[in-house]
Amino acid sequence: MQGFKRHFLRKKELREILKAFSERLRLSIEDLSLSLKKAEVVETSKSRIILIEGKPRILSVNGELYPTLLFTEVLDRIARVVVDMGAVPHVCNGADVMAPGVVEVDGDFEEGDIVVVVDERNKVPLSIGKALKSSEQIRGTKKGKVVQNIHYVGDSIWKLSKTL
Known part of the structure; x- marks a missing residue:
């Protein structure tokens, strides 16, 4: 830095x-x-x-x-997007969250809202992101970007x- x-x-x-x-x-x-x-x-x-x-x-x-x-x-009070363990290294390298890696959406949110991305095994926060789709849309989609990665473990x- x-x-x-x-x-x-x-x-x-x-x-x-x-x-x-x-x-x-x-x-x-x-x-x-x-x-x-x-x-x-x-x-x-x-x-x-x-x-x-x-x-x-x-x-x-x-x-x-x-x-x-x-x-x-605050992270405990906002909506969470749970990703599979295969997505963890990508999210921790700054990649946006893709729909195939999402295993669960915890809470309701709209497009543009802040969400915390956690891993499925430990429920540890990996990144803070901006939802590119609503929680309902994410639950129903199987492809594409769903969360823009803003701040992640290991970034500057x-x-x-x-x-x-």
Whole structure:
């Protein structure tokens, strides 16, 4: 990862980010159970990572907000797409999720919503993605891309997050 800039956020800025983030996830701000005491932003050439109480919680990519893979409190509350073990290495290399690799859809969502991709054996989060189809469409399809991979285990954001 190239260099990055790090600076503190004002409480007003953090409140605005949390409001937009909670609306995107369809959760209340209280559901996020976050402190408003200390927040920082780490800016890279491709994204912004919002640290709350020193932990990487929110990711901004192309102006859209996503939870990081380390924000487990939120990952447990959003819809999941379960993939077979054959899809795991591809997802962890940044590939989008293809319909043949999906074994289950847990929860209801619309096209464009945020989903977490987990493996079928351990139910471990592998990636955060943007649904390219609704949950109903994914359940009924057998081919094509169904989830755009945004942030995955082992990517540059993951590696940077582990060092912050």
